[in-house]
Amino acid sequence: MVQGTTSDAGKSTLVAALARLLKRRGVKVAPFKPQNMALNSAVTANGGEIGRAQALQAMACGLEPHTDMNPVLLKPSSDTGAQVIIHGRAIGTMQALDYHSYKATAKQAVLDAFARLQRQYDCVLVEGAGSPAEINLRDNDIANMGFAEAVDCPVILIADIDRGGVFAHLVGTLELLAPSERARVAGFVINRFRGDLALLQSGLDWLEARTGLPVLGVLPYLHDLHLDAEDAIATGQRTGDTCLTVVVPVLPRISNHTDVDPLRLHPQVDLQFVAASDPLPPCDLVILPGSKNVRGDLEHMLANGWQEKLNRHLRYGGKLLGICGGLQMLGKSVADPLAIEGTAGKTPGFGYCDFTTELHAEKTLKNVKGLLRLNDAEVPFAGYEIHCGVSRGPDLASAAFMIDAQGEQRGDGVLSGDGQILATYVHGLFDEAAALEQLLIWAGSEPQALAAFDLAEHREAQLERLADTVQEHLDARWLDSLGAT
Incomplete structure (x- = not known):
């Protein structure tokens, strides 16, 4: 031992x-x-x-x-x-x-x-x-x-x-x-x-x-x-040439931030973790990560002016990605009637997408794979789901992630009509090299300028x-x- x-x-x-x-x-x-x-x-x-x-x-x-x-x-x-x-x-x-x-x-x-x-x-x-x-x-x-x-x-x-x-x-x-x-x-x-x-x-x-x-x-x-971190968040900014700047707010109960490890390790991506109380620096992409207390972290972000920060980011053409808890925050509301993650209640979301989320006692735990349909391309992806929330609403009919479930495909998450907002319940979506490339292109990278990066080989x-x-x-x-x- x-x-x-x-x-x-x-x-x-x-x-x-x-x-x-x-x-x-x-x-x-x-x-x-x-x-x-x-x-x-x-x-x-x-x-x-x-x-x-x-x-x-x-x-x-x-x-x-x-x-x-x-x-x-x-x-x-x-x-x-x-x-x-x-x-x-x-x-x-x-x-x-x-x-x-x-x-x-x-x-x-x-x-x-x-x-x-x-x-x-x-x-x-x-x-x-x-x-x-x-x-x-x-x-x-x-x-x-x-x-x-x-x-x-x-x-x-x-x-x-x-x-x-x-x-x-x-x-x-x-x-x-x-x-x-x-x-x-x-x-x-x-x-x-x-x-x-x-x-x-x-x-x-x-x-x-x-x-x-x-x-x-x-x-x-x-x-x-x-190596994959148990909890600690690695800080520091890229000093060399980059083709993309990505910002991730550090939520009080941030979870599975290893999702962004491939971006932090990519030689052409400048990944920056910022405190919720800090200004949002100029960037190409903001990622709202997973959370173990979605309503609490959402309220923390709203109290620190993130509604206006994100509005301004989108107004100037930036992209926004929500993963799991981050997806839930992008909808109209997050409800926790059974007090699964804290006190019972409902919290207004950022409202960028037309769906609502309710936390249920039964947790979804799945390894998933499927196809990512983005940038007029179709590439395989693999990842996993860990969440208590169930989201429902019309915008969920427009999804870029198609999960292969026992031979049948089902959509996951949201891709907004203007292409600026993407959301998914799937963790690990950057781990596969082909999916990583397409997500970076969607976020603003020039395809011909991208270097290949394979997380499995690196690990x-x-x-x-x-x-x-x-x-x-x-x-x-x-x-x-x-x-x-």
Whole structure:
């Protein structure tokens, strides 16, 4: 089990790297995260929902994602409440204290899923959540040491030196563990190191002498490494030549922002995330992303003047794309009579499209494929749906996305009559190279100026690069013992 001294210490990437290394050696390996809290999720082959990082780790193993790889997923809808997903299915929304009491029940789901994976695979790589030293969360813990103790699993601790205080993080974490928990820590990994390793050596020697545990490796800072994010939003603007500028507002409950990763990685696209309170900079395309609390995020945008910002953007010929929750915001209203995502009620939408949305208790979870009909072209696309909303209205009869559902095609979303507004419930629509090209042309790129970009090829190259780095910098004997267990 890989546990971290902090969130974003590198747990997900280390598990992905180890998974790819074991796969190379012919080991049947699977990833596992007992409990995940994330708003970036994926739809599994068996029709459930898991964290995006576990879907990526499954790819590193050469597997289709499965709900057993992440049996408990929490999707925050407010500062104190979250939708609780067990074995890939939402069971309802709980406040933090209610879930704390529910964890004893959730633990059985975790243990059952882990047992199934153990029966199928030679090795299961487990990822912790946050830090094992979060004292207030120790009772009924199922995410870190509570799980490791329950299944008698060895643990390595990873810490991020780039944020500073790495020795305090590691020693402090050990000090806050129970004796039995400390006894199962097999060693440390230090992540994101920059500079001359000789300058770090005295600290490593002190750490090993102080704790009696080995430093299993020091991983270098990998510039321009990109893998699907669990939650963190990458910022920064393109500095080279671009043919298209895209702006995405960062909503308070933004979800599945990995949708725009192909745009952020495309060499000719300048993708900018902006706060809802910031001005809307000049751009070719605005993307309204998914949301875990559509009405709350919509009200936040309206309060920050986005109706006028978008009106002006469209008035000057800009394009507007809504994805999932973003689609719902483009209609006349979003109603939540059952309080699925917050308080019950109805919120006026931006009103650009003639349809209304109502949230239902049953969540749609589907992997989909079909044809994108845009720019007088017809190209294949593939993606997934994760939403509670059902939208109805005349504008939904005009759609650019035609989904192949058991041999029959059905339209999805809206394409406005003037061609400026496009909306869909489908996540991942930029992942396929042909669909990405047509969407960029629709947004304003010149076809002859576009470079090709394939996300699947890029992701595979990143996994290989990561695995090579970990193989070079982690203790070889420890890696060999891992493959032999």
